[in-house]
Amino acid sequence: MKFNTKTIHGGQKLDPVYGAVMPPIYQTSTYGQTTPGGHKGYEYSRTHNPTRNALENAFSSIENGNYGLAFASGLAAIDAILKLLEPGDEVISTNDLYGGSYRLFTKIYKDFGIKFHFVNMENADNIKSYLNENTKLIWVETPTNPMMNIIDIKAIAEISKHRNTMLAVDNTFATPYLQRPLDLGADIVMHSATKYIGGHSDLVMGALIVKDKNLSDRLYFIQNASGAICGPQDSFLALRGIKTLHVRMQRHCENGKAIAEFLANHPKIERVYWPGFESHPNHNIAKSQMHDFGGMVSFVTRGNNYNEALRLLEKLKIFTLAESLGGVESLAGHPASMTHASIPKKEREKVGVVDALIRLSVGIEDKMDLIADLNQAIG
Numbered sequence: 001m002k003f004n005t006k007t008i009h010g011g012q013k014l015d016p017v018y019g020a021v022m023p024p025i026y027q028t029s030t031y032g033q034t035t036p037g038g039h040k041g042y043e044y045s046r047t048h049n050p051t052r053n054a055l056e057n058a059f060s061s062i063e064n065g066n067y068g069l070a071f072a073s074g075l076a077a078i079d080a081i082l083k084l085l086e087p088g089d090e091v092i093s094t095n096d097l098y099g100g101s102y103r104l105f106t107k108i109y110k111d112f113g114i115k116f117h118f119v120n121m122e123n124a125d126n127i128k129s130y131l132n133e134n135t136k137l138i139w140v141e142t143p144t145n146p147m148m149n150i151i152d153i154k155a156i157a158e159i160s161k162h163r164n165t166m167l168a169v170d171n172t173f174a175t176p177y178l179q180r181p182l183d184l185g186a187d188i189v190m191h192s193a194t195k196y197i198g199g200h201s202d203l204v205m206g207a208l209i210v211k212d213k214n215l216s217d218r219l220y221f222i223q224n225a226s227g228a229i230c231g232p233q234d235s236f237l238a239l240r241g242i243k244t245l246h247v248r249m250q251r252h253c254e255n256g257k258a259i260a261e262f263l264a265n266h267p268k269i270e271r272v273y274w275p276g277f278e279s280h281p282n283h284n285i286a287k288s289q290m291h292d293f294g295g296m297v298s299f300v301t302r303g304n305n306y307n308e309a310l311r312l313l314e315k316l317k318i319f320t321l322a323e324s325l326g327g328v329e330s331l332a333g334h335p336a337s338m339t340h341a342s343i344p345k346k347e348r349e350k351v352g353v354v355d356a357l358i359r360l361s362v363g364i365e366d367k368m369d370l371i372a373d374l375n376q377a378i379g
């Protein structure tokens with residue numbers, strides 16, 4: 001089955017009771033048994049729920065995995081991965097990453113005795129000097145947030161392959177429409193399904209997808225034992241979102257390109273970060289591992305002026321100034337004070353998250369309206 005068919009049919013069956021085409025919302029915590037243990041595969045909804053299971057099968061299908069797991073949020077999904085580790089284990093992580101992931105690593109799991117190394121992975125060889133027998137997890141985010149750096153997933157997988165190390169990829173920005181990390185050698189794919197997968201800014205959810213049975217058993221154990229599951233209503237919404245993922249992504253990419261090019265040609269814009277530019281340092285890797293370049297674009301106003309960036313953000317009319325990304329509507333964010341506020345200023349600026357940086361999640365509105373809105377706000 002091709003990707004555009006999988007988004008609609010992957011892992012889905014007609015409802016066995018009435019043949020409903022969309023999976024019913026099984027809003028129930030428990031299930032009747034005829035005799036102790038005599039049930040139809042469902043006992044309690046933390047453990048299993050038919051609506052959530054339908055969603056988990058869809059997750060697995062679109063990422064070319066064998067097992068999918070749905071969580072209450074993207075961070076709950078990352079938390080489940082970290083629970084695979086033990087004190088003394090080491091993690092090598094992308095240095096330019098989602099602020100909440102950084103906070104979870106450094107403010108919670110560091111205190112449990114796990115050691116984190118934050119490494120610039122634009123050159124995959126950079127991880128070599130941090131790899132040792134304690135390295136249990138490599139954490140990759142690509143494209144990175146918000147600097148839009150590209151990391152070569154296949155090269156990282158090759159380097160870590162012969163060690164007892166898992167490679168996990170946060171695929172939130174790219175979505176499986178653009179890149180499928182399991183096909184490139186990753187062991188775990190993680191999503192904040194809050195973003196493009198849900199696609200309508202109406203839910204908070206996380207996903208993990210794996211190929212390996214043993215790894216999935218361990219993660220299912222954690223999912224049930226720790227309990228950060230998502231509810232049936234949200235599962236239904238995410239399933240509905242997935243059905244248009246390919247159509248939405250196509251338009252996100254088209255609009256993202258138009259806006260990146262508009263900004264790059266604007267005299268009042270200093271720098272634009274978008275992996276589709278030939279001048280992007282990792283453009284060739286982006287071209288080889290991604291199907292297109294996505295709808296996320298970051299930029300810095302001329303003179304790197306914080307006040308000018310703030311004025312621009314306040315003047316936008318169609319773009320909403322808000323956290324998050326990946327919905328049908330266009331959003332603009334200020335990483336230094338919003339998504340990345342939990343990263344110390346010095347650390348932030350080292351990777352380019354300066355105070356004048358603006359991040360756009362380009363929606364699927366008419367691109368001429370979006371360009372006109374940016375144009376009036378830049379002034």
Ligand SMILES: *Cc1c(COP(=O)(O)O)cnc(C)c1O
Nearest residue numbers: 073074075098145172192194205
């Ligand atoms: C939003 C986001 C997360 C966290 O997901 P939540 O659903 O907000 O918990 C993790 N990684 C990336 C890249 C994100 O954008």
